[in-house]
Amino acid sequence: MAFADEAYRDSGRFRSVACISMPVDCFESNIKTILNSRTSSSELKWSKIKGDDKARDAIQLFDNVVQLTLQRTMRADVLTWDMHDSRHHNVFRRDDAQNQQNMFRMLFRDVFAKRWGSSxxxxxxSVDAQGLKSPELLGRHLDIFGDLSVEVLEADSQDVPFIQVADVFAAIGAYSRQKADSFHNWKRQLNGQQSLLGFGQPLPYESVTKVDEHRFKLLGAFDAVLRRCDMPIVLDSKRGLWTKNPNEENCNINFWPYTPQGDYDKAPVKVR
Incomplete structure (x- = not known):
């Protein structure tokens, strides 16, 4: 079983798609673990993480997902891309809807064919129907690789907790890149360290919104969980969250920052 969603599809420099996947016989135990992490029965989406309650639920969610991936009962994969890179920037009549679907397919191919393989x-x-720019582009059946068969179902994220998990993972992947500099400056200021900008000149104090403050705390807490569990995932000031070696046997969380493969690698364009 697999569940997918996207984040920042129409705004911001960084966009993302995420897939939460697991064997069908692990679904019941996994869903119990995820639901038990919540203090509220309401939908947990990134757009709703604006205060302490939702942030606490999200921190517990990340902790539980990490534990489930360490038990090898689940994977969490996030593909992020930069709208300012050579694949996307200044592409005339760029088709963002088709590009999103291509990124979804790229992620699914990696997850289903490479990560899970023949098992x-x-x-x-299940995909969030509201999250797709053009659901018909993805289709009802995906030809991924060889004998793999993938049936696609549109669903309402409010009714499917694992789509909500995909939403939060997709969002924190893109957000960690979008806010990488601001997060690390905020963290230094929080620790009482003076940030320097060239020739020893201090950076001006950077104020953050209340929403960003809650999300920065969440990002820092997630980083702490990853470090505690010795996951090969880095949160740095340039690339945000990224997985150093997704092929490590104990690593079932992959933050994959896409890089263009060459001059030929361009986003699709709209046909007149």
Whole structure:
């Protein structure tokens, strides 16, 4: 079983898609773990993380997801891309809807064919119908690789907790890149360290909104969980969250910052 969602599809420099996947016989125990992490029965989406309550639920969610991935009962994969890179920047008549679908397909191919491999040859994939720019572009059946069969179902994220998990993972992946400099400056200021800008000149104090403050705390808490569990995932000031070696046996969380493969690698364009 797999569940997918996206983040920042129409705004910001960085966009992302995420996939939460697991064997069908792990679903019941995994969903209990996820639901038990919540203090509220309401939908947990990134857009709603603006205060302490939702932030606490999200921190517990990240902790539980990390534990489930360490038990190898689940994967969490996030693909992020930069709208200012050579693939996307200044592409005339760029088709962002088709580009999103291409990124989804790239992620699914990596997750289903490479990460899970031949251990599972049929996937039931639920996607957030509201999150897709053009759902018809993804289709009802995906031809990923070889004998793999992937059936696509549109769903309402409010009714499917694992789509909410995908939403939060997709969002924190893109957000960690979008706010990388601001987060690390905020963290230094929080620790009482003076940030320097060239020739020893101090950076001006950077104020953050209340929403960003809650999300920075969440990002820092997630980083602490990853460090505590010795996950090969880095949160740095340039690339945000990224997985150093996604092929490590104990690493079932992959933050994948996409890089263009060459001059030929361009986003699709709209046909007149």
């Amino acid at each position: 599972i040859n049929y996937w039931n994939l």
